[in-house]
Amino acid sequence: MTCEELKKIAAEKADLINVRRIVREQAEKLAPATGYRKQVLVCGGTGCTSSHSLKVIEQLEKSLKELNINDVLIVKTGCFGLCALGPIMIVYPEGAFYSQMTPEHAKTVAERHLVKGGEIVKELLYADTVHSDGSVIPFAEIPFYKHQMRIALRNCGVIAAESIEEAIAAGDYSALAKVLTEMSPDDVIAEIKNSGLRGRGGAGFPTGLKWQFTKEAAGEKKYVCCNADEGDPGAFMDRSVLEGDPHTVLEAMTIAGYTVGAQEGYIYVRAEYPIAVERLNIAIEQARELGLLGKNILNSGFDFDIHVRLGAGAFVCGEETALMASIEGRRGEPRPKPPFPAQSGIFKCPTVLNNVETWASVAPIILKGSAWFSSIGTEKSKGTKVFAVGGKIHNVGLVEVPMGTTLRTIVYDIGGGLPGGKRFKAAQTGGPSGGCIPATHIDVGMDFDNLTAIGSMMGSGGLIVMDEDTCMVDIAKFYLEFTADESCGKCTACRIGTKRLLDILKKITEGKGEPEDLDKITELAEHMKSSSLCALGQSAPNPILSTMKHFGDEYLKHIYAKKCPAGVCKSLLNYYIDPDKCRGCTLCKRNCPANAISGVVKSAHSIDTAKCIKCGQCIEHCKFNAIEKR
Amino acid sequence: MSQTIFEGTKEQMRALSDCIAAHRGQAGALMPVLHEAQNIYGYLPAEVQQTIAEGLNVPLAEVYGVATFYSQFSLSPKGKHQISVCLGTACYVKGSDKILEAVEKELRISCGDCTPDKKFSIESCRCVGACGLAPVMIIDGEVYGKLSPDDVAGILDKYIKD
Numbered sequence A: 001m002t003c004e005e006l007k008k009i010a011a012e013k014a015d016l017i018n019v020r021r022i023v024r025e026q027a028e029k030l031a032p033a034t035g036y037r038k039q040v041l042v043c044g045g046t047g048c049t050s051s052h053s054l055k056v057i058e059q060l061e062k063s064l065k066e067l068n069i070n071d072v073l074i075v076k077t078g079c080f081g082l083c084a085l086g087p088i089m090i091v092y093p094e095g096a097f098y099s100q101m102t103p104e105h106a107k108t109v110a111e112r113h114l115v116k117g118g119e120i121v122k123e124l125l126y127a128d129t130v131h132s133d134g135s136v137i138p139f140a141e142i143p144f145y146k147h148q149m150r151i152a153l154r155n156c157g158v159i160a161a162e163s164i165e166e167a168i169a170a171g172d173y174s175a176l177a178k179v180l181t182e183m184s185p186d187d188v189i190a191e192i193k194n195s196g197l198r199g200r201g202g203a204g205f206p207t208g209l210k211w212q213f214t215k216e217a218a219g220e221k222k223y224v225c226c227n228a229d230e231g232d233p234g235a236f237m238d239r240s241v242l243e244g245d246p247h248t249v250l251e252a253m254t255i256a257g258y259t260v261g262a263q264e265g266y267i268y269v270r271a272e273y274p275i276a277v278e279r280l281n282i283a284i285e286q287a288r289e290l291g292l293l294g295k296n297i298l299n300s301g302f303d304f305d306i307h308v309r310l311g312a313g314a315f316v317c318g319e320e321t322a323l324m325a326s327i328e329g330r331r332g333e334p335r336p337k338p339p340f341p342a343q344s345g346i347f348k349c350p351t352v353l354n355n356v357e358t359w360a361s362v363a364p365i366i367l368k369g370s371a372w373f374s375s376i377g378t379e380k381s382k383g384t385k386v387f388a389v390g391g392k393i394h395n396v397g398l399v400e401v402p403m404g405t406t407l408r409t410i411v412y413d414i415g416g417g418l419p420g421g422k423r424f425k426a427a428q429t430g431g432p433s434g435g436c437i438p439a440t441h442i443d444v445g446m447d448f449d450n451l452t453a454i455g456s457m458m459g460s461g462g463l464i465v466m467d468e469d470t471c472m473v474d475i476a477k478f479y480l481e482f483t484a485d486e487s488c489g490k491c492t493a494c495r496i497g498t499k500r501l502l503d504i505l506k507k508i509t510e511g512k513g514e515p516e517d518l519d520k521i522t523e524l525a526e527h528m529k530s531s532s533l534c535a536l537g538q539s540a541p542n543p544i545l546s547t548m549k550h551f552g553d554e555y556l557k558h559i560y561a562k563k564c565p566a567g568v569c570k571s572l573l574n575y576y577i578d579p580d581k582c583r584g585c586t587l588c589k590r591n592c593p594a595n596a597i598s599g600v601v602k603s604a605h606s607i608d609t610a611k612c613i614k615c616g617q618c619i620e621h622c623k624f625n626a627i628e629k630r
Numbered sequence B: 001m002s003q004t005i006f007e008g009t010k011e012q013m014r015a016l017s018d019c020i021a022a023h024r025g026q027a028g029a030l031m032p033v034l035h036e037a038q039n040i041y042g043y044l045p046a047e048v049q050q051t052i053a054e055g056l057n058v059p060l061a062e063v064y065g066v067a068t069f070y071s072q073f074s075l076s077p078k079g080k081h082q083i084s085v086c087l088g089t090a091c092y093v094k095g096s097d098k099i100l101e102a103v104e105k106e107l108r109i110s111c112g113d114c115t116p117d118k119k120f121s122i123e124s125c126r127c128v129g130a131c132g133l134a135p136v137m138i139i140d141g142e143v144y145g146k147l148s149p150d151d152v153a154g155i156l157d158k159y160i161k162d
Helices: A003-018 A024-034 A046-050 A053-066 A103-114 A164-169 A174-182 A185-195 A207-216 A237-244 A246-260 A274-289 A320-327 A356-368 A370-374 A407-414 A448-453 A472-486 A492-509 A516-531 A535-539 A542-550 A552-561 A587-591 A617-621 B010-023 B030-041 B046-056 B060-069 B096-107 B151-161
Strands: A038-043 A072-077 A089-092 A096-098 A223-228 A264-269 A305-310 A351-355 A384-391 A397-402 A424-429 A435-438 A462-467 A575-577 A627-629 B081-086 B120-125 B137-139 B142-144
Touching: A003 A024, A003 A164, A003 A174, A038 A046, A038 A053, A046 A053, A046 A274, A053 A072, A053 A103, A089 A103, A096 A103, A164 A246, A164 A274, A174 A246, A174 A356, A185 A207, A185 A246, A185 A356, A185 A370, A207 A246, A207 A351, A223 A237, A223 A246, A223 A320, A223 A356, A237 A246, A237 A274, A237 A356, A237 A384, A246 A264, A246 A274, A246 A305, A246 A351, A246 A356, A264 A274, A264 A320, A274 A305, A305 B030, A320 A351, A351 A356, A356 A370, A384 A407, A397 A407, A407 A424, A424 A472, A435 A542, A472 A492, A472 A535, A472 A542, A472 A552, A492 A516, A492 A535, A492 A552, A516 A535, A516 A542, A516 A552, A542 A552, A575 A617, A587 A617, A617 A627, B010 B030, B010 B046, B030 B046, B030 B060, B046 B060, B081 B096, B096 B120, B096 B137, B096 B151, B137 B151
Parallel strands: A038 A072, A223 A264, A223 A351, A264 A305, A384 A462, B081 B120
Antiparallel strands: A038 A089, A089 A096, A384 A397, A424 A435, A424 A462, A575 A627, B081 B137, B137 B142
């Protein structure tokens, strides 16, 4: 295909996409010209399909048929971001935001809203989009979306995830056309370097430099590689890009191929993401059919193709040298660097390796220019960052904000605060390699350098909010269990270090901690940082060090007072019955497997802590909230 | 390697040879072939590893090394219904450890094991990305979200009766 043909496809569906992007009044005027009176976008990402959005689509199709409606388009998209409210469905041109849809709701919307002359079904809308006076506000104006700026996620939840025509109409492949017709490889490198784009996978290395090193490296054959082995538990931004806009990744990899002189690319993706894998494979097939991958792309004489490789459940494969070993079909063990992938990567050839979110930021930089991109963010961290916000927060989901946005904005303005009126205790960023941000630092601007300065790290962008019920020693133990489990075992410092750190943490949470344990942790952590082969081992002590730094008192209370202030560590808790609340119903007594509860009917019961095995049965059965752990 | 007596059908054998033939000579073919072999057989018994080693001309030790390195490759058969409880961070802070405990209690086996009648096996996983539904468990690909330990027995009942 030629650039002109690409433009033609884009023009054909441009209005269809525009209806989803402009304000209601304009969209309503534009809609008739698209051939569709209304468009219904239903999220087909992992979050919403897990809560059965595909059944919602089925029901919609059935209802439209029954009602004889044929001028309404149903579009299965990627993630809208507000995963807590799934399944989500948006109806254009109104921009009506329906949440927590069921097939019954879908039937109702079809009958009352999608029919000719229908009205928005207000009671099924997401409550935040309905004013107290009954008027409906566009969802883009609700707090969750208002503070966001979507660059990497620009097409997620906007286009049909499995349609290359819609992707092209939304702008995909126009950056590739620009690069192949107007720019030299050096122009591309200059543009990426000037934009200040840094790797979104964790380390934050300047992307333009990486491309330059790979271009300058000697070698006939070179590779482009996409790291989609998103292993940080609780991070799912890469998955959402692959599910919602896979073509942007293919396009950016092709641009990099042209720039560094590579004809082949690999995408290494977690096997735990079946929908992402399927959409990637579909996208690659579509791109090959249209001649956007393969020989002589856009008539430029440039050849490039991409293969997908599946991971098999090894966290360490997110490390670049381990990832490349796995692509080569070997055990995913890291090796010492240098040589860096830019010199010797896949099959010992120079390789440029970036993470999904980084790839998703490339096309906008090419199209809008480096000056635009570098005007967003902070001095040393340019552009936007996607955070996967989860844990004890109302609006669990994906959030893309300019670098430097404060944690407070993310947690309270966008995230809607913590459920149950609980107090914000800390946010964990960077996953098992990162650390926690305590409430005292909630006004810190989130960028690479600020997070490192307060003892955490950006990592891939997982952000888990914790409230007063979370024990920080237990969380540190949780991460160490993870790294001890995932350590590949190649180097001693990591293999034994993670195990020993975990042993010490277990001891502390079981009430057997000794004062010198804290010194042992610090010393061991230093050795692991300096002698582990890869980032997994080097950063494994971070969750402990950062919780010790910010919540040292909790460690001391576990060790000296043998108490868990958050009431999590089972061995350190005793169960008590509040005599004022106890009605003497005997339910707890009858359900106690250890016969530790005594008392007679209609008088307050009590627990013999010596006999109590702390199983929690009594709490589960008490109807009066009379039993507490202290 | 595996203690279970291996029984493979002719169809499975044919599918495996087709897969090996399709990948023979390709660089880095071992992982995709192991993935497909596990799809065909449900696990990777010693006999299958041997066939792959010969077919791809790779030492058996290397096949075994790769098969045992990755947690998704299993050397022993799994239950008819595979239960996976997410212990990713978002699920963990919302109490997924208690969900796992409830499943273990209900089926009277530990995480990683299979019931004696081969009907259920339990494993833990690290994040399926459905964090909006935390805590979650997955049974045969079906995701159950926003769980409390009390929900577990009711959900398992469906599969027990099946």
